[in-house]
Amino acid sequence: MKKIILLFLGLISGISVFSQTEAYSADVKQCLKSNGTYTYYESVFDACFSQIEAQYSKFGISSETWDELKSVKPEAMEDVSDKLVLAYQDYFNHDDVKRMNTLFASNTGQTMLSNPEALTKKDKKTIDEFYRSATGKKITKSQAGMQEKMQVISDFWCGEMYKTVNKKLEEKGYSVR
Template identity: 40%
Template sequence: MKKLLSLILLFTVTLAVNAQVDDYSEDVKKCITSNGTMSYYEDVMEQMYEMLQVQFKEENVPDTVWAQVKEGKSDAMDKLAQMIVSAYRGHFTHQDVKNMNALYASQAGKNMFKKDGLTESDKAALSKFYSSETGRKITGSQDSMNESMSKISETWSSNVYRGAIAFLSKKGYNL
């Protein structure tokens, strides 16, 4: 009986922990979408595709093959998001991420990404946020997060580029 109760308790705890991990990941993904991180990397991928087309110009790669290369974008973006979740996990609690999402959903949070878009009210709201515990964590971890994001960016972009080159090579197109 004790073994059965222990097994049920372990199963329940495992389910609860997995749900929290999934919620954390989803909230970070929402955060990095709201703050423009994912949009930035989508642009990086588009620039990489353009660069590849220039590099492979002499190979006369048909548009259908380029379309196949670009089919990997969604998977690459998902892998990037998971890598960023890992970086956030080392710096921020789930509550911190929820606080960030609340900021980005606010008018001040939306305006902070617009050039010359901040009103005095927005500036006051942002000042209040950045003086909060979460805001202090963000500013205090900037160097560490920048280092983590730099490593993630380098690793991710290298993997995506090598994957595209390998795909093209398998199709018979070489640099």
């Protein structure tokens, strides 16, 4: 009977940890969209893809084929978002991410990200208070490490995308080798 109870408790705690992990992941992904990181990686995807297109330009590959290959973008964006969630886990707990989301969702946060010159004195005070908080200090302290991790993620991700697209082009009979 003890084994059944322990198994049951283990199963329940596993489900709880899984749902907490899913909630954390969803909140980080929201943060990535709010703070512009997701948009940045969309531009990285587009730039990597443009490089691939330039490399294969001599083959006269149809626009339909390129559109087919570009259709991996949503999957690629989900992949990079998952990698970025892991980077965030190294620096921020769930409460930190929730606080960031609260700031980024506010008018002050949106103005800070889109047009910092338009910040009012009240906005600046709110932002200063945020960056004096424990979460704000973590953001400031982690900037160098996060930038380094994000560069590694970007390089690896773009390289993997290149290999995937290159393989698909080779399967269609195009090769730059």
